[in-house]
Amino acid sequence: MSSGPGYAYSSRRVMRALANFNGRKLLVSWGLMTAYGMALLGTGIFLAAAMTQDDVSFGDDGWTVAVGFYMFAIFTMVATNYAALRDRREGTSEQHESLPADSRVRSGGLVLATAWPFIAATVLLGVVTAVTAVWLVVPSGVQLMAVIQTMVFVATLGTLGVALATWVPNPFVAPVVAFALFIVQTPEAPAGWHVVFPLAHLGSVYLAGWHTIYLLGLTLIFAGIALVRSGARRWAVAGLLVGSVAVGVSLAVMTTQVCSGSTCLF
């Protein structure tokens, strides 16, 4: 009768170990290497402008940093998807089925491994923000919220990569989604529904906070979708429900408050 809690404890330990193992592999994978390159390219263009031009500001010229980290998030999705498809690619699914750690534990390890790219993005963006604050000017509240949203977006797309691999185990799907995210643009005429775009830049701290909650909700939904593939567990279903509520409430708040008349806070 005591095997239940013991098994749960052992599963959590194995999941953590798998998350650390997969996370470390992710950090040095070709996908993340490309992601670092994109982030450094965007940051480098901004720093070069700051060194060679006068009146450079984070608000007007920092978009290259934002685009660099947007690409970081996209390549994180490609990398997590590639990592999650490893078993299928190498033909080791059946061998791993024979291990004591079941598929739920392995999926959990993959989802938790996205914490590593998230930490990498947080450290890199933290350094860029700190350097900007010391060198140029302290970013405003809205700009800081945009930085936080970009960090969360890395985790959102990381979990999306795992979810895609578990439900559509095809190596061409993640690149297509990456391409779609690459070419998608917010339409020029502002409208309330534009808040659904992942990096919609909202002009008030309050709404930007709700947009961060929206991204966190999406992250929970993608993580839940990835986990329920191998059998619904209470915490996976709870994550899905909490994520759905967060997305629903945040979208309701943002769409009703972002535009008043013809003026929108983008």
Next chain:
Amino acid sequence: MVWWAPAIALGLSVILVAVRRGEGVTLTAQATAILMAMSVGFALDDPSYELVAPSPSSLLHRRRWRVLVIVPPTAVAWMALVWWQGPSDSEETWVLAAMFAGLVGLSLGVAGAAGRRSRGRGGPVVAPIILVALILSSALPPRWRPMPMGDVPGGWSALYIRWWSVAVVGVLMLLVSSRDPARRRVLRAR
């Protein structure tokens, strides 16, 4: 033979053209060209790469058949999509065709080189490399862009030359990466 990637790309391209028909022919044609070129790289993916490596049929021979089976139908499908959109300028159509050729060449070259290092599974790295190449190209000033998606100094001829150069580089990469691995080892042993 890997048909699913070109099939997915064709399906999405048809939807894209149907949705955007009549507005922005160039942008839609470029998007469908990138999508279909990314899928062509999967044609060289070969799960039996190691098993058939010692067979009398060389790597180049096997890859040549895969390219011949996948590339012509994909090119015909893409041209049909462009024709469906109804481009107004024939010069622009030929430049778009050169861009498609360049992207397909690059896709095959990257897939060939990556497949040689990953036991015949180079397809998944094609799309990220094409995207990175396009981003890096766009980050350069127009006169230095090797893969221009818009106007560059020199007009149509500059666009032709650059995209056909990309195609040639891609094909050369494919040919170099398709040398017989076993033959190389014998020469080294001498």
